[in-house]
């Protein structure tokens with residue numbers, strides 16, 4: 001009779017787990033019988049039932065070697081050809097303190113009946129553990145209190161460890177690579193490959209090839225053959241730039257603790273893989289269902305040189321061999337498919353060798369530990385207060401050793417930012433950030449793609465306020481293609497401002513550039529300036545002037561045209577590839593383009609909290625006291641219209657809530673961006689969108705700059721004064737040094 005393909009497939013699946021046919025055959029027979037040849041049940045979840053049953057069988061053999069020898073009826077299997085037993089693929093062992101203690105335990109120790117065990121959480125007795133564990137045992141991970149680890153009746157769950165991937169689930173599962181797990185591997189692999197690209201990746205520094213750490217040495221447990229490792233060649237260990245790296249990371253951390261007035265976490269360095277360097281909040285916040293993003297934002301600790309880290313890892317592994325305190329004890333309760341560290345030795349770790357895990361930072365928390373899932377902070381406290389908890393003590397005390405815990409710390413917990421997308425998905429495009437200069441992270445702020453009203457500002461977005469003259473309700477499709485200009489075209493003096501390519505028309509652009517170059521002729525002065533009014537001085541300071549600008553009117557929701565109408569550019573949001581980067585010329589963070597931009601291209605709008613000028617004033621007062629500053633712009637392009645009530649004098653502050661424009665630095669006069677007021681949803685020009693367009697062709701990687709229009713000689717600027725480093729030949733600071741005045745820019 002021809003071999004039953006299903007049986008063969010089952011053998012193959014078990015073979016993949018290192019389970020020989022001899023072990024599989026009797027169990028499979030029983031299952032076939034038990035399930036009345038219902039193969040679907042056996043094949044479900046990659047033969048989960050079968051694998052579990054085999055492990056169960058093994059456990060029972062250890063506990064009652066002969067009691068479980070059931071008579072095997074002759075059945076399907078008699079006809080199945082048995083291939084010879086192949087060498088068993090060693091899966092990882094879980095070791096506790098020098099002796100190889102099997103932490104993997106039967107799923108059926110409390111539940112010997114076939115079929116049921118795979119669906120239940122087993123309870124096991126520690127003293128039922130055999131002295132040694134068969135190599136092909138699955139690992140288990142403790143999901144209960146870590147203090148239970150190694151003690152009786154610890155709840156254990158199987159962990160998949162294969163090719164360096166450690167997997168786990170809430171429910172017992174067979175140690176089979178799940179399809180999900182496989183996807184995970186390939187995703188990580190592709191990410192690792194992506195690191196190979198010689199372009200600047202967000203938030204990471206590529207190591208020169210000869211500096212690439214030996215990741216195999218770094219992450220390979222001793223008892224895992226090298227040829228089991230995935231063939232990743234390139235830095236799956238991501239190293240942050242560390243200009244101060246002289247071996248004293250602690251000093252470096254201290255000196256860099258604060259930046260730009262914010263407490264910011266430091267990029268993690270080699271020292272952090274040591275057990276005595278405990279991190280906060282280790283267990284929280286692994287993003288659900290967003291593993292790829294999670295993994296792309298974590299890094300494995302290593303030395304800046306890479307080689308150093310490898311050496312240390314090797315030493316650690318040697319030590320591991322001699323006096324192993326090793327436990328693949330997973331403490332991150334209910335997140336699935338995350339790679340897990342496998343072994344810990346004396347406060348230093350080794351990590352399963354996979355690209356997936358290479359993206360994880362791992363820390364060893366020394367005992368005593370309680371309530372690990374929500375006590376990263378508490379744990380740290382315990383450790384800090386426990387100077388005795390060093391490695392040697394741990395080895396002396398088996399209880400302590402048993403309660404040693406590996407904690408996977410996702411990098412993004414340490415850094416509140418996403419390297420790949422500073423916008424947190426709020427924009428149509430990702431906007432990565434990179435720092436090739438120092439260890440700083442971008443300042444914390446809430447990314448908002450559109451303005452949000454803070455409190456008193458009156459932004460009247462009201463359909464009934466939009467009359468026929470302010471919309472083109474009868475238009476269809478693309479208004480730019482219409483033979484007769486629509487109402488919106490009329491609202492922008494001179495017709496539509498955009499070309500069919502979505503650029504600002506040359507003549508418009510030149511007009512705006514001319515205004516910003518010679519603002520004197522376009523300034524107007526109010527009698528009762530809303531900027532001065534909140535100051536409540538006895539004698540009001542005179543208005544410093546506001547630059548009147550022409551508005552672009554975009555079609556909007558009350559119009560009949562489509563969202564893709566050529567007269568809707570700003571409202572569609574950022575479309576070009578931008579990057580926030582740390583500037584090399586002492587301006588802090590800046591924004592640059594990653595692609596060539598033609599003249600007149602929309603880059604982004606300035607989004608922030610909408611405040612009244614009075615609120616801004618109050619905020620500035622508070623900021624002065626606290627040392628923080630606002631990032632404000634006045635929406636004053638149409639204040640010419642006479643006396644304005646407070647609620648009508650609006651401005652934007654992007655310091656706490658803002659978009660990427662908050663990173664655009666100032667450049668005196670010859671900036672490559674120009675700001676243009678754009679009316680979208682409100683015909684009243686008290687509120688509008690301040691949109692940035694390129695004032696010339698801008699090459700990829702050029703910094704994007706904007707002339708803030710501040711008078712550097714005026715200490716009363718809304719924008720806090722700074723020593724301009726723009727480098728422009730028109731720079732106000734340079735002119736002041738020359739005792740000449742800057743080109744007039746009186747705002």
Ligand SMILES: C[S@@+](CC[C@H](N)C(=O)[O-])C[C@H]1O[C@@H](n2cnc3c(N)ncnc32)[C@H](O)[C@@H]1O
Pocket residue numbers: 443586587588589590631661662663664665666667720721722723724725726
């Ligand atoms: C809107 S923020 C721009 C982003 C800022 N560089 C950062 O790191 O967040 C404005 C601040 O950037 C700095 N800045 C902008 N342009 C500058 C320039 N040309 N020279 C020096 N500092 C500048 C000043 O500290 C200014 O207050």
